[in-house]
Amino acid sequence: MATSQVLSEQEWLCAVQKRLRTNDCKILKVTVSQLGGDVGGFLGDHLRVRLSVMTHLSSSPETQEVAFFVKRIPLDHQSQGELVQSSQGFPKETGLFSTLFSLYPESENPWAPQCYFVRPDALVLDDLIYEKFRLAGRKKCLDYAHCVLLLRALAVFHAGSIIIEENQAKKTNKPCRLNELYPDLLFENFFVDDNSFKTNMWFHSAVESLASSVILLEKYKRNINVNEVNIQTFKKFIYQLYEIVKPSNKYRNVVSHGDLWTNNMLFKYDEDDETPVQVRMVDFQLVRYAPPAIDVMTFLHINTPQEFRIANIEKFLSLYHNCLGEELRRHGYRVEDYLPWPEFRESCDVYNIAGCIYAPCYHTFNIMDESVLRERLTPEKFSEFFFGNRYELVEYCCETDPDYKERLLTELEELVECMLTRQSKTFEDTSKSN
Template sequence: MNNRQTHSLDKIQYITEENVKLIVTKYGYANDDTIIDNYTVSYASDKMLGFLADYLKLQISVVSNNERKVIFCFIKAISRTNVAKADMVHEMGLFEKESHFYSVIKSNVETAGLRPWSPRLVARLEDALIFEDLSALQYKLRDRHNKFDKQHILQALQTLARFHSSSIIFEEKKSKELERPYRINDEYEQYLGKGGYTKDSSWFVQCRTGALEAVKAFSKYKNNKDLMNNFDRKWCEVFNSALDLCDTSTEYRNVMCHRDLWNNNILFHYKCPSDKNMEPDDCMLVDFQAVRYMPPAGDVMQLLHCNLDPQFRKDNLNEFLNFYYEELKIILWNNKVNIHDIMTKYNFLMSAEKQNQWGIVAHACLVQTFWLDDDLTAEHFDDSGKFNENMSENKASFIKLVIEKDDSYKQMLMKVFDEIIQEYCLK
């Protein structure tokens, strides 16, 4: 393989020429006649796409057999621009977890003939993961401040069913081969850990405390001293007990769950991108750094809470739960697995009722950052010192500050926090 005129537009060297050669080889261009004409690395967006990594795009121009090809890749790297982000990723073991998930677990559980539910991992580097670029395949992110309509949530539920079914199908096949029950967690438990969702994690403690302080300062109940005293006692219990729902269940069948299903981790493909209605015909999930082995209803409820207007979710909850279950049933049946041997509809619905608490608590943690506008996101999270303070030291002050500046942020957060009060503190 020859190399000619390679270059990077980015000042920070995330990718070396050796990395580029490896990626080109992974795409099947390994013959001596292949020439890497040039390559460019650029940031994926001028806005913050996520909160714990640097995101870039890699474009490689290749000449092979006198034909020019362009390879489009997406890079998720441990941050080199923000020390606090990198420290948090290392502390929680998130890169190792996601890297192992993509390079080992996912490659094992993928089901032949089943449409992909996440992008293909092209290469695993020391501190970065290289994926196929979904935007080059016409997948798009929605505006994170736009809640999903029915078409988008059904498409996301269908993809979630594909993801979850991969776990079940793999386990059932493996159980037959071994002639004994096999569970993914038996083999990969160390890579399916709790991440930041632990009762003593500084990130989770700050999310929990920040939410409570916002309730005390801005909730419609703030002047009722008796109620506020009651909330003070119950708030930690509600948040902490939600984490117990993420443990591997002895009551319900477990699958690998994503657990980070907010808007920016869900990309849609559209039948006709120019159509104003923008009807999706496929969906992909990204960012599996929070993956855990737990009941599938946990993912379903988190997806519904994080991406739907609360009243719309409540009005259509039965339809969405039934849709997911039927999609899972069809996929399993097509792969010779009877869903009734795995999970009856009654059990799934009972599990969903319990996992509602996890869904809303996870939403209450995530919404504190993902509902910020782009300017405030850059202001409060680009700088390493501010990132550490706002995420791990004094999130309550940060939330109060933003609420006083941005009424839409206040309205969104208080909707979520007030629902927790109604469902789990007053009842």
Template sequence: MISRKDVESALQNYLASQDFSLEKYEFRTFSDGNLGFMGRHFKITTWVTFEGSSRQIDFFAKLAPTSRTHQTARTTSNYFTKEVFTYAYLAPKLDACLLPRAKFPVPRCFLSRDAAALTPPSEDRRLLLLEDVSRLNFRLLEDVQPLDLAHCRAVLRSLARFHASSLLLQESLVGDGESNTLREVAKEVFRSDFLNWMSGMNWAFNCARSMATAAALIWTERFDAAKESVLIKLNEAWERVYAMAYASDKYANVLCHADLWINNMMFSYEKNPEGKEVPVDVVFVDLQFVHYTPPTLDLLLFLHLCTRREFRDENWRDLLEYYHTEIGKYVSTKTLETRFPFTSLLESFEEFREYGRLKSIGYLPTVLEGLVPREQLDEQEPDVLEGMLKDRGHQIFRYCKASEAYRTRIEESFQECLEGLNLWI
């Protein structure tokens, strides 16, 4: 667990000084299940004496999960290794590449500990102590309703910084002796695709089974008799999408978050002259799925998970232009024109559209469960891996009957996917 020595080490990094006294500390568990199952989450509150005055300093703590499921599946270890590497090693380098007032949009890390650093190795003691950005007035949205234009632009402003820092870091490492080391370390950490069942083909084929079953129940006359042919087409599409989630030889690659849904974004607000709160900044959390891929994949996943289809159809090009303009605030005109021109962004967006459609039908049945009345939800799966790798079509159908909001989003997403596969006749 979290020891006093851990807390003191984090405070030393936070204060950039050893000259402080830790008077006391306490921590509490976050009980919100929507924070995700790939970690245990705590808020740590400390009271310290520093430079002659008393201060309260808060941290957000994330520990690797230790359930039998995760250990048996041997997936979480690599997730947590990836997240530790990104927070502790990559994020400071990416932040240093940006302008002084343009921060890399993730919480700062003040203490990290991965299994490789422990003697003897201990799953229970893998740890991240992060900045508590709620103290900076960032907050999670209260529900999973689709985002409006103002929130989308706030996300894209931060995502532009997130991606631009990668372009800048790559340029800074050209001719640098560190570049080979960084490349090799990153390659080792990000090698997890063949171990990673969340993005692997087992999970993908389960998503296909779940959608085919749910579609046959929702639109019986259309798809009950055609369920097997729908499943074949979906499996073929998932194979194409899975091949997209790698570095490209055709388009510029950046560090992508790869998990941009509502609960992985925290917003800060200011009041406009009319007294209405307006989103002005966003930080991204949960970096366990980061990938080195074309930035379009982040854009497509974000839009499909966080907006409605009608909104996307009306605004996607304007939002791409807005995002590209924001990128241009951080990289040189030469870099923008040669490595990341708008024409290339448009081309990749069209080429990878299927990625957004397929990934969203995999994620949305789970992330939209907040729209289902709590009493209608199934009891939590006794085995996380079993729950993610089974046909959930009947469960999706039940939730559609229990919640109009859930049904609307699911049917819209499924129909868009089926249209893209020429299956919606």
């Protein structure tokens, strides 16, 4: 792949100088390769870059290798590129790394890769794979150790936005809310009722696919469209997500990731290659300003099986809140002043509905077998797969992949049960201010 397709020689040099913290260097060679492996993200083109660099030019020159990961707007896949462009996620992510994220306090627990160069169509980041990080597995449910690491990192990330707001409030002597300071970065671009955002078309597709799939649930087959499970009511229930993800007037809001599935987190492992010891979150194209409980509950629903989540929920929520408090305390703030435990615990119950909706929406497609996905993510089939009703494919995967069937239908049944439990109440009834 020609390096001219990625960055200019001067741009590579800027990235290298920032990475090595010296101007006394020059680039000898640049090698670019496409990220391989399992199906990756859907909102970018991912490249790995190796640079041979000569340093200490003015004293004792030596050569070393520098590794970067480059994320850019897809160039060779029109449908995917249109999805990225319409979602406005790429300018959001590049803007976050070039402005807001640079304001976050340094932490003992980094939550994202370092960024070394930003261009409107490209990000140059640490190559986490080079640093021995890896994905846990696109179809894999996370165990307790993985969840603990991610929740700790998430708490540090969330705490950072509170710290920035409170530091700014001290300077100006008036309340500070980051969504007001950065409205072009912290707007909702995932669940927004506007078809100019192709992410909304994806959401419609997921809703139609789930509504069609209710018939696959043995428990509700006989009640379809009658009394207990009305499909139109079911769709209306899911579409509450448009309201759910908005900033709250009751709970403290934070800068939130918004897209916490397994392909957006990389783990580093101990010498046994099994015990995770570090984690980095990636892909910040769907960041929003919302209560932290949305990130927490959607992460747990998307990445853990129901029985495991229910058995460990109190431990996970307590751990997250303790880590949030520790990070705030390191910077002179008390969690009790911003998100006390009773309020946070209540918000997790309120926003559990987000997790119930998120998980099956995601899993109508992103836990399908790799061969099924690769066949349908081609430029010719991408739009039909991403924006059409996937019911027939869901039915096929349920027939041919027992793990897919077990996971998706368990989540779908939990969503139906959530709807039936809350039928007399809207989300606004449970989330409004006292």
